[in-house]
Amino acid sequence: MSNIETTKERPPVIVIMGHVDHGKSALLDYIRKSNVVAGEAGGITQHINAYEIEHEFEGKPKKITFIDTPGHAAFSAMRARGASVADIAVLVVSAEDGVKTQTLEALNSIKSAGIPYIVAINKIDLPSADVQRTKNTLVEHEVYIEGMGGDVPWVAISAKTGEGIPELLDTMLLLAEMEELKGDVTKRATGVVIESNRSAMRGTAATLIIKDGTLSSGQFVVIGDAMAPVRIMEDFKGERIENATFSSPVSLIGFDNSPEVGTTFTVFDNKKDATLARSAYKTSAGSNMQALNDDGKYIMSIILKADVTGSIEAIEHELKKLESELVAIRILESGIGSVSEGDIKIAIAKPNSVVLGFNSNIDATATEVARQHGVIIKEFNIIYELVQWLEAHITEHRPKVEVERVVGEAKVLAHFSTNKQAGETILTIGGRVLSGQMRNSNKIKIYSHDKQEKGEGRILTLQSGKAPAESINTDQEFGTQIKTEVDIQKGDILKCIELIME
Numbered sequence: 001m002s003n004i005e006t007t008k009e010r011p012p013v014i015v016i017m018g019h020v021d022h023g024k025s026a027l028l029d030y031i032r033k034s035n036v037v038a039g040e041a042g043g044i045t046q047h048i049n050a051y052e053i054e055h056e057f058e059g060k061p062k063k064i065t066f067i068d069t070p071g072h073a074a075f076s077a078m079r080a081r082g083a084s085v086a087d088i089a090v091l092v093v094s095a096e097d098g099v100k101t102q103t104l105e106a107l108n109s110i111k112s113a114g115i116p117y118i119v120a121i122n123k124i125d126l127p128s129a130d131v132q133r134t135k136n137t138l139v140e141h142e143v144y145i146e147g148m149g150g151d152v153p154w155v156a157i158s159a160k161t162g163e164g165i166p167e168l169l170d171t172m173l174l175l176a177e178m179e180e181l182k183g184d185v186t187k188r189a190t191g192v193v194i195e196s197n198r199s200a201m202r203g204t205a206a207t208l209i210i211k212d213g214t215l216s217s218g219q220f221v222v223i224g225d226a227m228a229p230v231r232i233m234e235d236f237k238g239e240r241i242e243n244a245t246f247s248s249p250v251s252l253i254g255f256d257n258s259p260e261v262g263t264t265f266t267v268f269d270n271k272k273d274a275t276l277a278r279s280a281y282k283t284s285a286g287s288n289m290q291a292l293n294d295d296g297k298y299i300m301s302i303i304l305k306a307d308v309t310g311s312i313e314a315i316e317h318e319l320k321k322l323e324s325e326l327v328a329i330r331i332l333e334s335g336i337g338s339v340s341e342g343d344i345k346i347a348i349a350k351p352n353s354v355v356l357g358f359n360s361n362i363d364a365t366a367t368e369v370a371r372q373h374g375v376i377i378k379e380f381n382i383i384y385e386l387v388q389w390l391e392a393h394i395t396e397h398r399p400k401v402e403v404e405r406v407v408g409e410a411k412v413l414a415h416f417s418t419n420k421q422a423g424e425t426i427l428t429i430g431g432r433v434l435s436g437q438m439r440n441s442n443k444i445k446i447y448s449h450d451k452q453e454k455g456e457g458r459i460l461t462l463q464s465g466k467a468p469a470e471s472i473n474t475d476q477e478f479g480t481q482i483k484t485e486v487d488i489q490k491g492d493i494l495k496c497i498e499l500i501m502e
Helices: 024-035 073-080 101-113 131-140 165-179 271-287 309-320 341-349 364-373 383-397
Strands: 007-009 013-018 050-057 060-067 088-094 117-122 154-156 182-184 190-199 203-212 214-216 220-223 226-229 232-234 243-245 249-253 264-268 298-306 327-336 353-358 376-380 402-421 424-439 443-447 453-464 471-473 477-484 493-501
Touching: 013 024, 013 101, 024 050, 024 060, 024 088, 024 117, 024 165, 050 165, 050 249, 060 165, 088 101, 088 131, 088 165, 101 327, 117 131, 117 165, 154 165, 182 203, 203 214, 203 226, 220 271, 226 271, 264 271, 298 309, 298 341, 298 383, 309 327, 309 353, 309 383, 327 341, 341 353, 341 364, 353 383, 364 376, 376 383, 402 477, 424 453, 424 493, 443 477, 453 471
Parallel strands: 013 060, 013 088, 088 117, 117 154, 298 327, 298 353, 353 376
Antiparallel strands: 007 182, 050 060, 190 203, 190 264, 203 249, 214 243, 220 226, 220 264, 232 249, 402 424, 402 493, 424 471, 424 477, 443 453, 443 493, 453 477
C-alpha cells in the first residue's frame, strides 16, 4: 500500500486543443522555447511528441508535461480505449475570430474525456482583438467561464509576445493542485502510448507517458502483443536515461512489434512474466472480441460526423432509443465535417465500432484506411434510415443471450392441496388468467397480492375444466399442478415465464 513517503505530487499532463488557426502550435512553441533550459529546446519536438518544462509556482519550480501535436488521432484513440493520458486541457480561442467549428469539436473532445480545462484567449496583441466579444461567443456556446456565470478558468494571452503565458502556466498548476494528482514512485510504471514508429537505424520505438510509478533499466514493457526490454530509454531531449517516473515522456526503443497508439502499457521485472502476460493478451484478444461490458450488455461504439451541430443532437437523441437491457450505445466521437483518417483510427482502436456520416463527405484516405482495417463506414442523409440501419446492424451482430420474458399472468383463486412426490412438493391450485397465456411446463414466478416476489416454480400440468391443456388464455379459469417450495395462497399472482434467445 502507498504511504506518505512514497506517494508524491505528480506533475500534470497538459493537452492543448482548439481551432487550427488560433495559435495552438505557436503557444506550445513559445512555452517550449521560454521554459525549457536554454540549449535544450532546439529539436525537441522533432524527437518525440511530448516534452517537460519547469515553471516557478508559489516560489517553487514545478514540472509540467505537454503533449505536442495534440490534435492528432492519438488523443481520440486514447479516449476510445479508455486510457487517460491528459490531466488538463487548454482550449485555445482566438480573440480575433472567437468560437469556430473546430473550437466546438475540440470542446466536445475535452468534455468526452472528462478532464478539467482552461480557456486561453489568444492573439490579444492583434489590433482587431476583442476579448469581451470572444467571451460573449463562449457563453453563447455554453462555455461558462469565470466572471461570465461559470467556473471555467480563462486567461488572455499572446503566443507571439508571451503576454499572459506565465499566468496561464500558473493556472495549469493551480488546477493540477486542485485535482490532487498523486503518484507512487515505488510502483512499477503504468501509462499510455502516445506515439509509435519504426526506422531502419533505431528499430521500433514507442513514446510513453508515465502516469504512475517508475520505469527502470532491466525491466520489460508489454503493450498488447508488443514487448521491449528497458535497455535504450531516452528522455524528451533524446538523452539516455536509466530511470523515469511520472509524468515523464520517454522514448523506449527495441519493441518486437509496433505498439498501438492509445494503449496502456504494463511493466514487469523479468522477461518470463512479461512473456506470459503477452501470451495471455494474445489468447484473450483472439477469443474475446465480443464487446460486452461488466453487466453483460452489448456495447455498440459509434463515431459520428455530420453537417451541423443540430443534426448531431437529433441523431444522438434517436440513437438513445436503441438502448435496452441488452444493448448500450457509446458515441466515442462526434463532430462536424468530413469523415477523416483520424475517425477511422478511433474505430480501429475500439473493436465493434462503426463510423456514421450524415450529410458529410468521406476523405479518400479515410476510405482506404477503413478498407485496410475492415472498418464499417456508412453515409446517410435521412436520420430515420441511419437509425434503421444501425438497429439492424446491432440485431445481426450482437451475441444472442437467453432472457426471461413474461408471457402470461394469472391470479390464484384456490389452493386445493399440497403433496410430496419423490421428495418434491407439488401444489394443486385453481386460477384465472389475467393476461397473456399460462403454458404447460413453463417456469413461473410467484408474487403475493401486494406484489412482493415469493419465489419460483414450474407448471407440471394444466387443465381447462377436466380436459388437459397445453395453454390457457386470458379470462379463462384453469387447474394446475405446480412444483415449488413456495406456499402459494389465494390471491397470489403467478407470472408465466418463457426463456427466449434475444
